[in-house]
Amino acid sequence: KVKWDKEYIKTHSVSAGLGMDFKGYTQLVSSSINLSPLLQSYSFSGSFAFPYGKLNMTTKLFEKENTAQNKPPKKWFWDNFNTNLNLSFPYNISLNQSYVYNIEEKRSEKYAASFSWKYMSAVYAMSYDNPYELISGTGWKALPYKKFIPRSLDINFSNSSKPLDIYAWKNRIKLMVSFDSSINFNLIRVTDSSFSFSPKLTFKIHEFLDISFSASSLNDVIARYFQDSLNLPIVIPGEKNMFKDLAYSFYFWDEKSRLQSGFKLKSLNFDLTHYLKDWVMKFSYSIQPVLRETSGKKYYELKPTITFLVQWNPIGDIKVQTKKEDNVFSVTSGEIK
Numbered sequence: 001k002v003k004w005d006k007e008y009i010k011t012h013s014v015s016a017g018l019g020m021d022f023k024g025y026t027q028l029v030s031s032s033i034n035l036s037p038l039l040q041s042y043s044f045s046g047s048f049a050f051p052y053g054k055l056n057m058t059t060k061l062f063e064k065e066n067t068a069q070n071k072p073p074k075k076w077f078w079d080n081f082n083t084n085l086n087l088s089f090p091y092n093i094s095l096n097q098s099y100v101y102n103i104e105e106k107r108s109e110k111y112a113a114s115f116s117w118k119y120m121s122a123v124y125a126m127s128y129d130n131p132y133e134l135i136s137g138t139g140w141k142a143l144p145y146k147k148f149i150p151r152s153l154d155i156n157f158s159n160s161s162k163p164l165d166i167y168a169w170k171n172r173i174k175l176m177v178s179f180d181s182s183i184n185f186n187l188i189r190v191t192d193s194s195f196s197f198s199p200k201l202t203f204k205i206h207e208f209l210d211i212s213f214s215a216s217s218l219n220d221v222i223a224r225y226f227q228d229s230l231n232l233p234i235v236i237p238g239e240k241n242m243f244k245d246l247a248y249s250f251y252f253w254d255e256k257s258r259l260q261s262g263f264k265l266k267s268l269n270f271d272l273t274h275y276l277k278d279w280v281m282k283f284s285y286s287i288q289p290v291l292r293e294t295s296g297k298k299y300y301e302l303k304p305t306i307t308f309l310v311q312w313n314p315i316g317d318i319k320v321q322t323k324k325e326d327n328v329f330s331v332t333s334g335e336i337k
Helices: 242-248 255-260
Strands: 013-022 025-034 041-050 053-065 074-078 081-089 093-102 107-117 120-129 132-135 139-142 147-158 164-168 173-186 194-205 209-219 264-276 279-294 297-312 319-325 328-334
Touching: 107 147, 242 255
Parallel strands: none
Antiparallel strands: 013 025, 025 041, 041 053, 053 074, 053 081, 081 093, 093 107, 107 120, 120 147, 132 139, 147 173, 164 173, 173 194, 194 209, 209 264, 264 279, 279 297, 297 319, 319 328
16 A cells, blocks of 8 residues: 555655746746655746846755754755856856855855956855964964855966967968966965966977977965065065066076076976877977975975877777886886876
């Protein structure tokens, strides 16, 4: 016999939607309901389209079993209220916003706003989190309370998807220039902000040869350039002028100035690909600084990695790859992923 309880009834739900098309833009309000004998829940969502944009909203009221003693066996809870606004304009301009509100606690949880245009994008974020206080001689200390505060600001510049191309010799020769750079501001602990830059130069001869040079650098002390306006309780040592500090990173004749610069090289790469009809030969050489320690003394050492790969195109699984890293030489053949 079938009994009216959750051991027998596995699904009992109802869904409904109300939609309207207004000049080619769809407006839709929908609800999904789970009913007894299961734990009940009521989900609500709305999707509204308009010129250049779209707005989505969702939330849910649900029933939850409470196993604590001296309390009702079940209790109703609200899920977070989520909303997303997407705007798209001509000339590849887009704006997006998302917001999360905690109905149970009656507070804002998260907010994010992003902007993108061609090679540039930016994201600003806020969250319900612990503020931090910078104490001289101690460092960052989390305060014993939470509030809705700015969290981060990230700005990115990149043309990797559409690099700058220069052609010659009836388009048989191509020079590609690309870069990726980002500035990450930590608005809770400003000294954790950083700047990264990765340029890449590729020379191509059609169906014959590809040669590329790339580098990656990181500056994780950019807060010292703005410390006077931030009124920090400490003094961050080093050059405060960002452009002078960048110039010092190229002082190959002055080791002291170069080491004190906040711009540090993370990797230097050289890649060569030679096309031989049915065969492809690839050679790569990479250098990365690695922190070493000898007799309690720390120092950086350049770590080279060499990779050589030969592949027969008609049968992709026939490959031979040799690699030398940290004075260890290895050979791999067969299927290489």
